[in-house]
Amino acid sequence: MPAGPAGAAALRRARRHRGRGDGRLRRESHGRRHRPVVAVSTVTVVGLDAAGAPAHPALTPALAAARLVVGAARHLAAVPVPPGAATVTLGPLAPAVDRLAAAVAAGVPAVVLASGDPGLFGIVRRLRAAGLPLRVVPAVSSVAAAFARAGLPWDGAAVVTAHGRDPRPALNACRALPLVAVLTAPGAGAAELGVGLVGWSRRLLVAEHLGTDAERICEVTPAQAAAGTWSDPHVLLSVAAPDPGGMRWDNQPAAAPAAGWALPESAYAHRDSMITKSEVRALVVARLRPRLGRLVWDVGAGSGSVGIECALLGAAVLAVEHDAGAADAIRANAAAHAVDVRLVVGRAPAVLAGLPDPDAVFVGGGGTDVLAAVLARRPDRVVLTLAALDRVAPAVALLRAAGYRAGGSQLSAARLADLPGGSIRLAATNPVVVLTGERPCTT
Structure with missing residues (x-):
């Protein structure tokens, strides 16, 4: 979602001045003096490890310099926010984007906290769409953590999401491909996808509470998944039974077939x-x-x-x-x-x-x-x-x-x-x- 009018206007003004100097006073040919130009800052987006490992070393200096910290309530509670920094608790994204745009335009250091790898179906896409300059420090994503906890390779897996959209494409990906990871949402999780996978030869692994003391990986059939009650959010791994013995030579599970179609x-x-x-x-x-x-x-x-x-x-x-x-x-x-x-x-x-x-x-x-x-x-x-x-x-x-x-x-x-x-x-x-x-x- 684009930044609101105030934040966007401030960001545009700052960008027009970018590259004109380092903030020192400058004199034009007619002798008029300019006010110092504030350099546009970059938003640092830091992923908090879904696998429960210590935070990336870059988080500490980024937080120490931050004057604005944005994140979900659980993320803000998990890190030492500097006493003088303002915080924005994520709910609707538009107000947070406006605050970040204004901070960037004013040269105020800002940090955004996210889960795992924020570039994987995460907040990076929305912030990029708002035109914000970003530095991204990823952590282990929930998908990588789920495959690791299950002891499975995932270089041939498709990663899809059922969060905030029609879950049928994610369901059909599980029906079509031998190895799929699904980022779920309430009402579009293991129970609902399990109902749709009954009749397909699949084993499902449901990864709940990754990186916490309550972490749990359950292996179930589609029918068992449909009958179960699962904590949100969780990651669902759909694996063909028997396990896929390999992957396509081109490492593209849903690409056009190498031999073409309309075969003889x-x-x-x-x-x-x-x-x-x-x-x-x-x-x-x-x-x-x-x-x-x-x-x-x-x-x-x-x-x-x-x-x-x-x-x-x-x-x-x-x-x-x-x-x-x-x-x-x-x-x-x-x-x-x-x-x-x-x-x-x-x-x-x-x-x-x-x-x-x-x-x-x-x-x-x-x-x-x-x-x-x-x-x-x-x-x-x-x-x-x-x-x-x-x-x-x-x-x-x-x-x-x-x-x-x-x-x-x-x-x-x-x-x-x-x-x-x-x-x-x-x-x-x-x-x-x-x-x-x-x-x-x-x-």
């Missing part, structure tokens, strides 16, 4: 060519817009190729398939591509009841009853493929009746094929209609 059909086990062709899959995946934080359903998954490629792009994926043979292929294909796809074996639409709400759905099989059941869950986007033209109009009518913008195109691909004698021909694949339904004002 030969990259998947499938039966009787029952697989979405790569040309069609490229458009379908583009329309689904998978990314970390989203949950995609692949209904009538077949080989699972669409869902697997969504998972390769960071989305959490839930594949629905009624055929036992196809379900085996989905498991094998997900393992071959090293992604975690939750498989639900059963016939849609009945099996869809009780599944977590999706952000996007691919309907690769089933009739209008399946599409109607999907639309009833109100995902942002629905994509379906149809080979029979007589099914297009009823599907479009359902999409529009449900309030979705409907559009589509027919894809007719022709692939290069060799002929005897070294010649090449075009071999046509079956034309497919790709329909997309999009709720207004969605991304």
Whole structure:
């Protein structure tokens, strides 16, 4: 949040004078004298160690020089604030930012106290947005402390937050990735995330009261987490079971896959060519817009190729398939591509009841009853493929009746094929209609 009018104006005035001198009187050519210019000071942001270790050595001299100290009540009580320093107890951030901006403009040394590493989902972002010059002295973050207490490496982990925002992206990151740390908040903690992870093979470690005598690390299943009562704030570690044996070679758990997407059909086990062709899959995946934080359903998954490629792009994926043979292929294909796809074996639409709400759905099989059941869950986007033209109009009518913008195109691909004698021909694949339904004002 930007500094208020008074603090911001003072900061702008001071910045205009920055670099004009060191405070000494200066004379212009016409002989007029200027008043001394006060140098703009820097706010020192100091992290207090979440692991309970002694404070960083830089804290003592910073506090000794400070004339303004800002922090939460527990932080102000934990350090020796100089007797002559003013203090601001953090609640709403805007008044504190105004005080800090005014202090910077007046050259008054200021210290901000924070938890752990204040650059990790912390106050540094807000202070930078206000234009304040900062010096940051981090401590061990709560995330690093939680992994250390659990005895786990975390160089391949994703770190997300459910604090002050919709917790669903954090939940879907836990569903999609093998190792995730979540910074929680009241109402968006281990109990609520545990409810959403039931059905996924995860073990959860809940780290409470880090760095205090009441510190506790509990390892639980999602169901146990959902039934538990947890102290705030805490850190939740979500670990795939069995434990992930490694990480991607590029150390980017949710980056675009190194091998790309729209992979050839030969990259998947499938039966009787029952697989979405790569040309069609490229458009379908583009329309689904998978990314970390989203949950995609692949209904009538077949080989699972669409869902697997969504998972390769960071989305959490839930594949629905009624055929036992196809379900085996989905498991094998997900393992071959090293992604975690939750498989639900059963016939849609009945099996869809009780599944977590999706952000996007691919309907690769089933009739209008399946599409109607999907639309009833109100995902942002629905994509379906149809080979029979007589099914297009009823599907479009359902999409529009449900309030979705409907559009589509027919894809007719022709692939290069060799002929005897070294010649090449075009071999046509079956034309497919790709329909997309999009709720207004969605991304």
